Amino acid sequence: MKKTVLIATLSLSLxxxxxxxxxxxxxxxxxxxxxxxAASIFIDEVEVGxxxxxxxxxxxxxxxxxxxxxxxxxxxxxxxxxxxxxxxGNILFGGLIGIIIDPITxxxxxxxxxxxxxxxxxxxxxxxxxxxxxxxxxxxxDPNWKKVGQLEKLN
Amino acid sequence: MKKALLAxxxxxxxxxxxxxxxxxxxxxxxLTIEDKVAFLDLHHAVPEGAKKIGNAHFQDSGFxxxxxxxxxxxxxxxxxxxxxxxxxxxxxxxxxxxxxxCYRIKVDFYFSEKDVTKIPQYQLxxx
Numbered sequence: 001m002k003k004t005v006l007i008a009t010l011s012l013s014l015x016x017x018x019x020x021x022x023x024x025x026x027x028x029x030x031x032x033x034x035x036x037x038a039a040s041i042f043i044d045e046v047e048v049g050x051x052x053x054x055x056x057x058x059x060x061x062x063x064x065x066x067x068x069x070x071x072x073x074x075x076x077x078x079x080x081x082x083x084x085x086x087x088x089g090n091i092l093f094g095g096l097i098g099i100i101i102d103p104i105t106x107x108x109x110x111x112x113x114x115x116x117x118x119x120x121x122x123x124x125x126x127x128x129x130x131x132x133x134x135x136x137x138x139x140x141x142d143p144n145w146k147k148v149g150q151l152e153k154l155n
Numbered sequence: 156m157k158k159a160l161l162a163x164x165x166x167x168x169x170x171x172x173x174x175x176x177x178x179x180x181x182x183x184x185x186l187t188i189e190d191k192v193a194f195l196d197l198h199h200a201v202p203e204g205a206k207k208i209g210n211a212h213f214q215d216s217g218f219x220x221x222x223x224x225x226x227x228x229x230x231x232x233x234x235x236x237x238x239x240x241x242x243x244x245x246x247x248x249x250x251x252x253x254x255x256x257c258y259r260i261k262v263d264f265y266f267s268e269k270d271v272t273k274i275p276q277y278q279l280x281x282x
Contacts, residue, residue: 043186044229046281057281060221066188076188104220 026105027056030079032067033136039069051137059084060106065113065135072139079133081109173222173257175230179209183239183266192232193271194279195244205267208240215257222257224248225280232260240264241271266272 032041034051041055042049045065048055057063063079087108091097102108112132127134186192195201211234213227231243247261 043281044225044279045232046279048281055281062228106220 018107026059026107028059028111029056029132030111031132032065033134034067034075035136036069036072039072039137039139041066042066042068057111058106059109059111060103067137067139069139071142071145075111075137075139077135079111079113082112084108084110087097105108115149117129136146163222166276167221172216173227173230173259174214174216175211176214177209177211177234179238179264181208183208184237185239186241188236190236190241191270191272192235192240193242193274194228194232194277195242197245197248197273199242199244199277200218200240200270200274201265202262202267204269205242205265207265208264209238209264210246211262211264213258213260213262214276215255216261219257224260227258227260228277228279231264235264238264240266242267242274245277 032051032053032055037051039051041051041053043055043057043065045064047068051067057079059081062081065077065079067075084102084107087098087102090096090102113133113135127136156186211231213222215222228243235241235243242265244263244265245260246263249259251257257262
């Protein structure tokens with residue numbers, strides 16, 4: 001019986017060491033949607049794809065995000081690092097290794113979007129759940145573009 | 156003991172950036188996000204006529220974690236834009252080794268009137 005308890009305790013301590021790294025991982029999934037779709041997504045000024053798009057980003061870095069589409073105002077946001085509560089698991093359960101490992105892997109952080117330009121907040125939605133970030137943007141028409149016509153629906 | 160733990164915790168939380176030392180002889184008008192900045196690696200040549208305006212040294216602070224090559228260049232680009240430089244030339248590069256898990260680099264900042272997107276350069280990688 002004592003052996004079982006000992007093994008269980010040891011296994012548990014191993015499992016809960018590096019709490020945030022095990023639970024959250026060193027990367028975080030970020031989903032991008034835009035209306036209209038097919039807008040180019042730039043992360044740290046590197047084009048990574050077109051909306052709708054999903055990418056895993058390192059938690060230990062802050063990322064600058066731009067969503068660009070011709071004829072629409074560019075949308076900008078920063079994905080900043082926020083404290084990941086799973087890190088507390090190391091303190092609560094005594095996962096001393098985790099106290100060191102989680103900051104190294106970046107799992108101590110959760111990425112969270114911050115608006116850069118408040119004027120573009122209309123129609124923009126952020127959702128951050130346990131592991132993923134969702135960014136949905138309604139792009140505003142560029143006022144410098146002149147409307148020259150309108151497509152009509154055929155009957 | 157509590158104070159030591161608190162200090163360690165704070166260090167781990169906030170000391171993940173590399174130590175950056177900069178020196179600028181002159182500064183130009185700050186660049187906007189729309190102005191392109193070129194990264195020149197060791198083997199890339201600085202275009203003729205580019206004016207050197209400063210330099211920076213990226214080191215391991217001892218607690219640095221966000222210090223890979225691309226991260227350092229992204230930080231250098233932020234400094235370059237503030238100081239009005241549109242070319243970042245890597246002059247020295249130490250790869251991670253037994254003593255440090257960081258890239259330790261030295262860069263020079265230049266301003267060129269030319270279109271910097273046209274010059275051969277290092278392409279930044281995401282992840």
